[in-house]
């Protein structure tokens with residue numbers, strides 16, 4: 001690994017509140033203000049763009065490239081499916097980033113990155129120059145991960161792992177299930193976006209079905225032998241949805257799966273089942289643009305934990321789900337946390353502002369049933385090798401109803417807080 | 425809930441017109457004193473009580489809502505005060521029962537007290553500090569009001585607000601910079617000392633919240649002081 005000399009690392013830095021480390025000011029390519037391009041206006045990218053623009057107070061020109069005009073958060077999209085949220089309440093526009101923070105928001109796809117020339121080409125034909133590039137493109141699916149399924153089948157068998165129309169489709173399909181019908185989920189292998197996500201979704205679908213279609217069944221084919229908050233989910237499922245959910249883990253052939261989107265069948269460990277709805281969540285990899293930039297190793301883009309700089313190119317910072325950073329889960333909270341570290345590092349490199357030691361946090365709330373919320377969280381620090389977990393906590397089985405309700409209400413507060421931290 | 429708010433404002437008019445009646449015992453003040461321990465991490469009461477995270481509550485009965493000088497109220501409560509809301513038993517009772525239903529943007533992050541008798545007891549206790557200010561008991565329960573003792577040397581640390589601003593980005597993943605409370609309390613504009621006391625109460629695992637224990641647990645005394653110095657200055 002190449003160590004950037006401007007970094008401020010290791011024990012000497014710990015707790016050094018008053019330490020000022022002024023980096024040499026790097027002048028912009030060409031002239032004028034230094035330029036930052038952010039690709040992807042999701043959890044990581046929107047936060048990074050906002051923090052760079054806000055904290056540099058006009059010294060850095062920030063361009064955000066994002067094809068969608070409205071970003072639908074995956075977080076709380078499961079709650080939308082069960083009717084706990086309106087779709088509109090999980091949609092966010094980029095208006096404030098443009099009007100209040102002066103960010104140049106470009107609705108387009110990035111289709112190429114020239115790392116030598118430090119340019120990004122857009123599908124619409126434009127080329128953008130950068131001094132620093134921030135990539136937060138989220139995930140794409142690994143081709144051929146689930147036998148019988150590819151993205152062209154996402155209408156028959158939705159993934160709903162990028163929120164918006166896919167979430168609406170899956171909700172509609174569940175609501176249209178025949179009485180006593182079967183819902184199947186093909187769960188993804190590690191690592192994937194939002195470790196508790198598939199299981200919160202199962203909880204929310206069971207919630208709808210228990211109200212509208214109580215004799216319906218849910219089957220989960222899972223390649224893993226255990227999953228995030230497993231004891232909490234399984235306890236909740238038996239308390240609220242007893243007998244409805246059949247989880248087939250990796251040790252029982254849950255990873256040996258194929259689907260047939262034309263006949264609507266799922267074959268698990270040789271046994272074929274006809275289903276009414278099938279939610280296929282395939283294995284994941286970093287958003288394709290990372291591959292195009294040539295900064296991936298395997299499926300993900302490795303980064304330097306102190307600054308979120310790509311291990312391959314120090315002019316590029318990679319955030320969120322696409323990055324391979326160590327111990328943090330791929331979550332919106334984590335992407336937001338990493339974005340702030342990257343924003344600080346970008347500003348320091350381009351304007352010489354202070355560089356403080358990197359700190360990260362994550363908390364993931366999940367809803368199991370009405371007012372039955374649980375959470376898991378941890379704090380992290382940067383080591384030279386990885387983002388390393390420092391401390392953590394998890395809800396306990398058997399907590400009283402009042403605490404579970406308070407946890408759910410807290411998650412609602414978190415949603416309001418984090419989305420305003422991302423989109424202004 | 426809008427309906428509730430309108431109802432509350434409507435009621436005010438009626439109450440302003442009538443004379444306050446403090447005559448009969450409304451609850452058991454000594455039971456109320458025990459409940460007060462939940463309130464005193466934010467509110468001070470008794471001789472020398474000052475505004476803290478929440479306004480001091482001396483003379484709260486009969487006080488106009490949102491009127492305590494120097495305290496930053498939510499817009500909603502300030503407006504109710506301008507509209508003429510005077511705190512009397514019925515209104516305080518409803519407010520404490522469910523603060524957010526009464527004033528949806530209130531900065532008071534208190535879930536509410538559902539038990540009617542307990543509310544009556546608490547209000548009976550509070551009223552001792554209202555009926556007749558001259559009678560305020562001398563051994564004020566919590567004039568300096570806090571739920572946690574912090575070493576004066578820690579309280580004396582002068583925080584660096586610039587460092588606090590950097591550190592604050594960890595807080596704003598959940599706490600809103602507008603001070604709004606949608607399920608997670610607002611933390612802006614708190615007196616620095618209260619902020620420090622609250623954070624040390626989490627750090628020492630005296631207050632129970634696991635996320636806050638984790639966050640505070642890894643902040644140094646200087647970092648807590650820096651955050652306190654920064655958040656004290658933030659305006660909604």
Ligand SMILES: Cc1cc2nc3c(=O)[nH]c(=O)nc-3n(C[C@H](O)[C@H](O)[C@H](O)COP(=O)(O)OP(=O)(O)OC[C@H]3O[C@@H](n4cnc5c(N)ncnc54)[C@H](O)[C@@H]3O)c2cc1C
Pocket residue numbers: 039040041042043044045065066067068071073074075076077078108109110111136137138139160161162193194197198201287288289319320321322330331332333334335363364365
């Ligand atoms: C069902 C579900 C529930 C979840 N629940 C939670 C939760 O409760 N809490 C939590 O913290 N996390 C949750 N998550 C995870 C969270 O949504 C992700 O971890 C987070 O969105 C990752 O942020 P990101 O910036 O890496 O990617 P994204 O938020 O996906 O943003 C990527 C953006 O990049 C854009 N993009 C991609 N390629 C290009 C390109 N070539 N050019 C321009 N733009 C491009 C995309 O359009 C997209 O808007 C959940 C996820 C799911 C699926």
